[in-house]
Amino acid sequence: MYAPAERSDFVVIGGVAAGPKTAATLARRLPGATITLFQKETHLSYAACGFPFFASGEVNSFSELVNTSYGIPRDADFFRGTKGFNAVTSAEVTAINRARKTVTVKMLEGGETIEHGYDRLVIATGAVPNSPPMPVPDSERIRPFTRPTDVVAFRELAQRGEVERAVIVGGGFIGVELCEAVSELWGISARLYEKQPQLLPYMLDPEMAEIVKRSLEANGVVVATGADVKEIELSDDGTPVVHVAGEGPVGADYVFLCLGVHPEVRLARACGLAIGETGGISVDDTLATSDPDIYAGGDCIESRHRLTDKPVFMPLGSLANRHGRVIAENLAGNETKFPGVLGAFLLRAFATNVGGVGLSAEAARGAGIQANAVWGAFADRPDYHPGTKKFTAKMVYEEGSRRLLGLQAVGEGDIFRRVDVFSSFLQRGATVEDLYDHEHGYAPPFSEALDPLHHLAGVAAAVDRGQGFVGPGAAGLAAALDDGTVLLDVREGEEAEDDPLPRELADAARRLVVIPLGELRDRLGELDRADRIVVMCRRGPRSYQAALILRDAGFGNVTVAAAGLQALE
Numbered sequence: 001m002y003a004p005a006e007r008s009d010f011v012v013i014g015g016v017a018a019g020p021k022t023a024a025t026l027a028r029r030l031p032g033a034t035i036t037l038f039q040k041e042t043h044l045s046y047a048a049c050g051f052p053f054f055a056s057g058e059v060n061s062f063s064e065l066v067n068t069s070y071g072i073p074r075d076a077d078f079f080r081g082t083k084g085f086n087a088v089t090s091a092e093v094t095a096i097n098r099a100r101k102t103v104t105v106k107m108l109e110g111g112e113t114i115e116h117g118y119d120r121l122v123i124a125t126g127a128v129p130n131s132p133p134m135p136v137p138d139s140e141r142i143r144p145f146t147r148p149t150d151v152v153a154f155r156e157l158a159q160r161g162e163v164e165r166a167v168i169v170g171g172g173f174i175g176v177e178l179c180e181a182v183s184e185l186w187g188i189s190a191r192l193y194e195k196q197p198q199l200l201p202y203m204l205d206p207e208m209a210e211i212v213k214r215s216l217e218a219n220g221v222v223v224a225t226g227a228d229v230k231e232i233e234l235s236d237d238g239t240p241v242v243h244v245a246g247e248g249p250v251g252a253d254y255v256f257l258c259l260g261v262h263p264e265v266r267l268a269r270a271c272g273l274a275i276g277e278t279g280g281i282s283v284d285d286t287l288a289t290s291d292p293d294i295y296a297g298g299d300c301i302e303s304r305h306r307l308t309d310k311p312v313f314m315p316l317g318s319l320a321n322r323h324g325r326v327i328a329e330n331l332a333g334n335e336t337k338f339p340g341v342l343g344a345f346l347l348r349a350f351a352t353n354v355g356g357v358g359l360s361a362e363a364a365r366g367a368g369i370q371a372n373a374v375w376g377a378f379a380d381r382p383d384y385h386p387g388t389k390k391f392t393a394k395m396v397y398e399e400g401s402r403r404l405l406g407l408q409a410v411g412e413g414d415i416f417r418r419v420d421v422f423s424s425f426l427q428r429g430a431t432v433e434d435l436y437d438h439e440h441g442y443a444p445p446f447s448e449a450l451d452p453l454h455h456l457a458g459v460a461a462a463v464d465r466g467q468g469f470v471g472p473g474a475a476g477l478a479a480a481l482d483d484g485t486v487l488l489d490v491r492e493g494e495e496a497e498d499d500p501l502p503r504e505l506a507d508a509a510r511r512l513v514v515i516p517l518g519e520l521r522d523r524l525g526e527l528d529r530a531d532r533i534v535v536m537c538r539r540g541p542r543s544y545q546a547a548l549i550l551r552d553a554g555f556g557n558v559t560v561a562a563a564g565l566q567a568l569e
């Protein structure tokens with residue numbers, strides 16, 4: 001039980017990721033210190049990132065999201081007994097009184113208010129959901145998906161069979177993860193509406209997001225991008241009705257409002273701490289705020305992007321936990337710096353893995369960087385290996401300096417390792433050439449003798465040698481094809497027959513010609529040297545080889561469809 005104390009050496013506000021990580025590390029570094037953490041909610045240190053998997057039924061009980069790996073609940077007793085600090089739940093800090101160095105705390109169960117002193121304070125108040133920009137009635141069936149109460153409310157209704165139709169408003173990472181969560185176990189039909197013209201805006205470039213959209217649709221999700229949800233109402237039986245511009249009313253049993261989050265800075269602002277331009281608390285590289293006795297970490301702060309040096313808001317659990325360690329080290333007197341963020345992320349939508357790190361091409365250009373991009377379609381292991389799976393990747397790098405800027409990857413294959421490895425390259429300011437020196441572990445059950453990252457470096461080198469490539473999707477391939485182009489398919493005859501190129505591609509070109517790569521040197525007469533030729537194969541390498549053959553034979557205008565047909569599947 002919490003016995004109200006008048007002061008602690010350290011007070012922490014917020015008890016999910018950054019807060020408990022700070023307090024636990026601090027207790028290890030300074031065992032004699034008094035540390036008190038106030039948490040508004042009843043649960044402490046729950047795994048919010050696991051919510052979609054509890055919603056889906058993949059995680060059986062909510063307690064699994066709160067327990068340690070050895071089955072003990074991370075509650076106040078655990079934090080006092082094992083970690084060595086006081087955690088007080090249902091305790092909302094309502095004010096920070098910097099002059100007196102106290103916080104005012106409202107005990108939400110008893111209703112009493114106390115004042116608790118600190119020497120040093122840590123703010124880890126997280127983020128809160130953005131308010132819907134459209135009229136939304138108050139209903140248990142229309143909620144965000146950020147807090148335990150949200151996820152438990154949905155799971156109970158789904159378990160009782162009361163949800164057959166779900167609408168997800170917002171196609172960011174939580175909205176996309178929820179498509180799988182609702183469909184897989186419960187068989188709920190899902191519709192996803194995203195206002196921007198693509199899913200996962202700001203995370204992926206449009207052609208990569210297109211692959212995610214196709215994967216959701218292949219799993220039965222109705223996805224509408226560029227869709228403006230105007231209003232949500234309740235029907236007579238209390239179920240939501242969603243009004244989307246240009247569409248008739250859509251009935252639903254549950255609506256998830258996945259409209260993004262913003263930093264929870266009300267306490268910080270009210271006590272006069274500096275707030276950054278993205279709305280998060282301003283911190284320096286030790287994570288100290290504008291008051292040297294107050295530190296802040298997790299989703300409530302503004303970060304600095306390591307590649308652009310610009311302020312960003314990056315609400316990620318991976319960062320929040322690292323912030324906690326850095327804050328604790330600094331408070332314990334071990335000067336430690338937080339180096340800024342790269343935005344590495346991963347998510348899963350059905351069997352499709354999605355990940356990225358660094359800048360997308362759009363973000364890089366938005367930041368004023370001259371960015372180039374290359375694509376590749378890969379198998380994560382040799383094709384002969386039974387477990388092999390595919391993925392498509394896009395690498396962004398700076399023109400001229402060839403500094404690496406970002407990687408995006410989508411597909412069923414092992415993208416995680418590539419994202420993480422690329423993240424390390426970005427951290428050290430590496431260039432395209434450095435990727436060639438990446439020494440990776442190779443054995444057929446895990447990888448290929450040359451990694452996709454080596455191949456992407458190779459494609460960038462081919463660009464430098466003057467070879468033109470186009471990316472998949474509307475921005476690339478469709479734009480490259482017109483009634484003056486010849487689309488040359490260099491796959492084997494059987495392949496081209498069994499799996500013909502999409503009709504719309506063939507139709508977009510003046511002429512479709514199928515010549516297997518091995519026959520190309522002998523059948524050059526079927527092509528005209530004046531033609532603009534776009535070469536296509538399954539993954540790209542055969543097209544590149546074909547382009548070299550054509551160039552040697554005097555064809556001057558040959559472009560390779562990077563990532564080939566695989567990226568269009």
Ligand SMILES: Cc1cc2nc3c(=O)[nH]c(=O)nc-3n(C[C@H](O)[C@H](O)[C@H](O)COP(=O)(O)OP(=O)(O)OC[C@H]3O[C@@H](n4cnc5c(N)ncnc54)[C@H](O)[C@@H]3O)c2cc1C
Nearest residue numbers: 014016017018040048049093126127298299315316317318
């Ligand atoms: C569904 C979902 C899936 C996610 N998946 C991923 C993922 O796969 N990977 C990833 O990296 N990140 C993921 N995240 C993001 C990750 O959960 C957050 O970045 C992380 O929880 C942030 O931790 P935090 O401690 O900064 O803040 P929070 O988790 O927001 O916790 C802050 C706590 O402080 C409390 N609080 C606020 N104000 C007060 C106050 N005045 N007094 C007392 N207490 C207060 C809040 O009630 C809250 O409990 C996901 C988030 C969600 C919602």
